Amino acid sequence: xxxxxxxxxxxxxxxxxxxxxxxxxxxxxxxxxxxxxxxxxxxxxxxxxxxxxxxxxxxxxxxxxxxxxxxxxxxxxxxxxxxxxxxxxxxxxxxxxxxxxxxxxxxxxxxxxxxxxxxxxxxxxxxxxxxxxxxxxxxxx
Amino acid sequence: xxxxxxxxxxxxxxxxxxxxxxxxxxxxxxxxxxxxxxxxxxxxxxxxxxxxxxxxxxxxxxxxxxxxxxxxxxxxxxxxxxxxxxxxxxxxxxxxxxxxxxxxxxxxxxxxxxxxxxxxxxxxxxxxxxx
Numbered sequence: 121x122x123x124x125x126x127x128x129x130x131x132x133x134x135x136x137x138x139x140x141x142x143x144x145x146x147x148x149x150x151x152x153x154x155x156x157x158x159x160x161x162x163x164x165x166x167x168x169x170x171x172x173x174x175x176x177x178x179x180x181x182x183x184x185x186x187x188x189x190x191x192x193x194x195x196x197x198x199x200x201x202x203x204x205x206x207x208x209x210x211x212x213x214x215x216x217x218x219x220x221x222x223x224x225x226x227x228x229x230x231x232x233x234x235x236x237x238x239x240x241x242x243x244x245x246x247x248x249x250x251x252x253x254x255x256x257x258x259x260x261x
Numbered sequence: 262x263x264x265x266x267x268x269x270x271x272x273x274x275x276x277x278x279x280x281x282x283x284x285x286x287x288x289x290x291x292x293x294x295x296x297x298x299x300x301x302x303x304x305x306x307x308x309x310x311x312x313x314x315x316x317x318x319x320x321x322x323x324x325x326x327x328x329x330x331x332x333x334x335x336x337x338x339x340x341x342x343x344x345x346x347x348x349x350x351x352x353x354x355x356x357x358x359x360x361x362x363x364x365x366x367x368x369x370x371x372x373x374x375x376x377x378x379x380x381x382x383x384x385x386x387x388x389x390x391x392x
Contacts, residue, residue, distance in 0.1 A: 175374045176373075176374035176375070176377040176378045179374065179375070179378035180377070180378045180380065184378075185352065185355060185356065185375070185378060185379065186355070186356050189352075189356040213371070213372065214345075214348055214370075214371055214372025214374075214375045215372070215374075215375050217345055217348060217349060217372075218348060218349055218351070218352030218375060219352075220349075221316065221320075221349030221350075221352060221353065222349075222352060222353070222356065224316060224317075225316065225317050225320040225353065240344075240345060240371075241344070241345025241346070241348070242307075243306040243307040243310065243345075244307075244310070244316075244345040244346050244349065246307035247306075247307040247308075247310035247311050247315075247316060248316065249311065
């Protein structure tokens with residue numbers, strides 16, 4: 121099973137770590153290569169732009185929404201690394217919500233590393249019936 | 262719901278082919294009220310979406326059309342509100358190369374960046390800008 125890793129850019133270190141852990145478990149996990157670059161280069165221009173409040177420009181200039189869509193189509197499943205962000209446990213952002221929808225309508229399995237967050241669009245997430253791994257990658261099947 | 266029917270009718274009167282999920286028409290006619298009650302009053306919104314497969318239904322309607330018009334009226338104290346489900350639908354339209362029209366300007370919400378990134382056409386309430 122080919123698993124595409126997604127999540128908020130804030131969780132990029134954990135997203136890349138999860139790849140390594142899944143590979144050790146024999147799972148064919150992958151991630152957009154730019155995330156690996158972000159971890160290697162914390163001064164990456166994109167990260168600077170995001171910090172400056174220009175995330176939409178980074179998304180648009182690199183057409184990341186469509187790039188991630190293609191990544192989802194190429195995979196059998198998606199795994200969202202949903203950790204604490206601000207005051208919200210198990211955070212899933214708007215971009216991740218869109219990606220979850222794309223996975224759902226294309227018949228991909230949807231995994232969440234942790235539980236469904238208490239967030240404005242919780243009902244939409246529940247309706248897509250993701251499989252929550254309870255923080256344990258061994259639960260991924 | 263009433264607004265969706267109203268705007269679909271306005272678009273059709275202008276010569277466009279406006280389309281909405283047929284359940285919205287039914288709701289306005291006073292039919293299928295159990296769905297409304299369960300979703301809005303009994304806290305069964307997610308279950309209703311699952312049972313009626315609304316997410317995929319809307320996705321398929323988007324694929325069948327050339328454009329989407331998002332009716333982003335004020336809601337929950339947020340000006341020009343776009344809900345989570347609508348955000349997903351905006352994403353579906355974008356990756357399938359459909360035109361995205363917003364009736365009103367982009368709201369200030371946690372996912373403003375995502376909406377801006379798909380370059381929607383803002384109508385400022387003027388449907389004559391749809392072409």
